[in-house]
Amino acid sequence: AQTVTQSQPEMSVQEAETVTLSCTYDTSENNYYLFWYKQPPSRQMILVIRQEAYKQQNATENRFSVNFQKAAKSFSLKISDSQLGDTAMYFCAFMKHRGGSEKLVFGKGTKLTVNP
């Protein structure tokens, strides 16, 4: 079974600075997807970024980028120029590539606080 581990329960960063959230996963699959979701106080789950395992190039979405290390099974999220609106829970998630139930397996989350 796949597992996703987020080792940082809480983090904080000053506005305009850069922060990196860690995520590691365990799988025997070769084809899969990785995601970062943001959950602000509104509780809405918002997709931040996704990465296909077969792509070596790291995904980037504006101020958000990932460092995907397939061999190390690591998938960290870097937030540049942090903004107050980035304050949220961040969840790392894994999904097999159309191999069965195709569920998202989530880590337990990292609570990020951006300080003014």
Place this chain on the structure above:
Amino acid sequence: EAQVTQNPRYLITVTGKKLTVTCSQNMNHEYMSWYRQDPGLGLRQIYYSMNVEVTDKGDVPEGYKVSRKEKRNFPLILESPSPNQTSLYFCASRTGSDTQYFGPGTRLTVL
């Protein structure tokens, strides 16, 4: 606007009183699922559906039922709710590119 909707958003009920949480998506997605979120446990899948009339259990299906009679709707049914089903529930649907989109969540309290 493409979206996943859930109703109700908040519900307080008593043990044993049957309830249904509705989920609807307007994106013609084939795959839909239900998750529950509990503190310290993250999100866990309850049930999923690959298409109309095709449903299967996720990781925590006990005490829940689902149905998929139409492609757009995927209701979650609690026949006899218990306090351990107090949780935040999310419905999600998936595109062909495997990105899942979530509804706004339903906060359920069972007394």
